[in-house]
Amino acid sequence: MIEVRGLTKHYGSTVAVDDLTFSVKPGIVTGFLGPNGAGKSTTMRMILGLDRPTAGTATVKGVPYGQLHDPLRVVGSLLDAKWVHPNRSARNHLKWMAAANGLPRTRVEEVLGLVGLADVADKRAGGFSLGMSQRLGIAGALLGDPEVLLFDEPVNGLDPEGIVWIRKFMQHLASEGRTVLVSSHLLSEMALTAQNLVVIGRGKLISDSSVREFVDFATDTTVRVRGPRLEEIERCLRDGGLGVRVEPADPIHPPHLVVSGATTDQVGDLLAARSLALHELAGQSGSLEDAFMKLTGDTVEYHGADADAMLGHLPPDRQPPGGPPEAGRHAAHGQDVEREVR
Ligand SMILES: Nc1ncnc2c1ncn2[C@@H]1O[C@H](COP(=O)(O)OP(=O)(O)OP(=O)(O)O)[C@@H](O)[C@H]1O
Numbered sequence: 001m002i003e004v005r006g007l008t009k010h011y012g013s014t015v016a017v018d019d020l021t022f023s024v025k026p027g028i029v030t031g032f033l034g035p036n037g038a039g040k041s042t043t044m045r046m047i048l049g050l051d052r053p054t055a056g057t058a059t060v061k062g063v064p065y066g067q068l069h070d071p072l073r074v075v076g077s078l079l080d081a082k083w084v085h086p087n088r089s090a091r092n093h094l095k096w097m098a099a100a101n102g103l104p105r106t107r108v109e110e111v112l113g114l115v116g117l118a119d120v121a122d123k124r125a126g127g128f129s130l131g132m133s134q135r136l137g138i139a140g141a142l143l144g145d146p147e148v149l150l151f152d153e154p155v156n157g158l159d160p161e162g163i164v165w166i167r168k169f170m171q172h173l174a175s176e177g178r179t180v181l182v183s184s185h186l187l188s189e190m191a192l193t194a195q196n197l198v199v200i201g202r203g204k205l206i207s208d209s210s211v212r213e214f215v216d217f218a219t220d221t222t223v224r225v226r227g228p229r230l231e232e233i234e235r236c237l238r239d240g241g242l243g244v245r246v247e248p249a250d251p252i253h254p255p256h257l258v259v260s261g262a263t264t265d266q267v268g269d270l271l272a273a274r275s276l277a278l279h280e281l282a283g284q285s286g287s288l289e290d291a292f293m294k295l296t297g298d299t300v301e302y303h304g305a306d307a308d309a310m311l312g313h314l315p316p317d318r319q320p321p322g323g324p325p326e327a328g329r330h331a332a333h334g335q336d337v338e339r340e341v342r
Contacts, residue, residue: 086126
């Protein structure tokens with residue numbers, strides 16, 4: 001429904017978007033993820049015909065935005081929630097939008113109800129909280145009852161209640177069969193909202209996959225094993241060709257083994273065959289944030305301020321180790337993901 005092909009945007013010497021290719025399907029929420037400055041807003045602006053690509057194309061339902069006959073009936077967007085005259089009421093703002101775009105006035109009342117603003121529709125939009133402004137922006141995006149919706153960082157600055165509302169609303173819109181593209185720099189939020197993730201860094205595609213595939217691909221899956229005869233267990237697993245790391249006791253765990261490259265089933269079966277008792281057998285995969293850091297690591301590493309902002313919510317023991325990964329590695333991974341998923 002949204003097709004981006006070789007999309008590129010240069011601002012002088014800045015390459016904001018670099019040969020980006022991806023598709024956004026209807027019926028699911030697609031998260032558009034990347035650290036600050038990765039090129040998400042620029043890409044969205046090009047999809048919406050607000051910025052001209054240096055190269056490549058962005059189409060909605062097969063045509064560039066500028067060639068859509070009745071654009072608001074096809075594509076709705078929320079780029080900046082504060083884009084509203086502060087002295088206008090929510091209702092008048094929407095009426096003005098509807099009139100300017102040839103949309104029926106009756107739709108104004110419908111969208112006010114949909115976003116839960118009917119009771120405050122005659123209040124000045126300038127006095128709205130950020131959450132209410134976001135709802136008004138979403139109401140505007142829905143005026144033309146479009147099949148395709150783009151939201152740029154819709155949960156930025158919202159309180160937890162507002163975040164949950166937006167998340168559920170996006171999912172509801174997708175469940176109606178609409179194409180929903182939502183940008184964010186917060187992976188943990190997107191993991192709860194989206195089914196698919198398009199991840200970019202420094203304007204380039206890093207991965208294009210389902211959330212599950214993204215995590216499986218990007219995180220190491222290991223198995224924690226503990227039992228009374230730990231040395232024999234270790235020998236048995238090594239004999240079985242598995243990678244084993246011995247972890248001494250720490251404040252939380254007694255001594256245990258960390259096995260890589262195997263499932264809990266495989267480890268359990270191997271040890272059962274030798275009648276080795278187990279006190280613990282637990283699969284562990286890295287966190288979503290770890291996965292994100294692993295893939296966007298180099299794209300963030302060179303943007304000190306961006307990295308700080310993005311990592312602000314990670315505890316110190318989850319911060320990535322120093323030193324940028326070798327250049328190009330992540331881009332290559334991204335292509336692999338794309339190949340595997342399509
Ligand atoms: N109008 C512009 N003129 C010059 N440079 C720009 C312009 N718009 C964006 N850029 C640059 O392009 C790059 C991508 O910016 P963009 O806003 O698209 O990223 P983003 O992923 O949306 O980030 P954020 O989440 O911070 O908005 C940045 O380096 C930014 O400084």
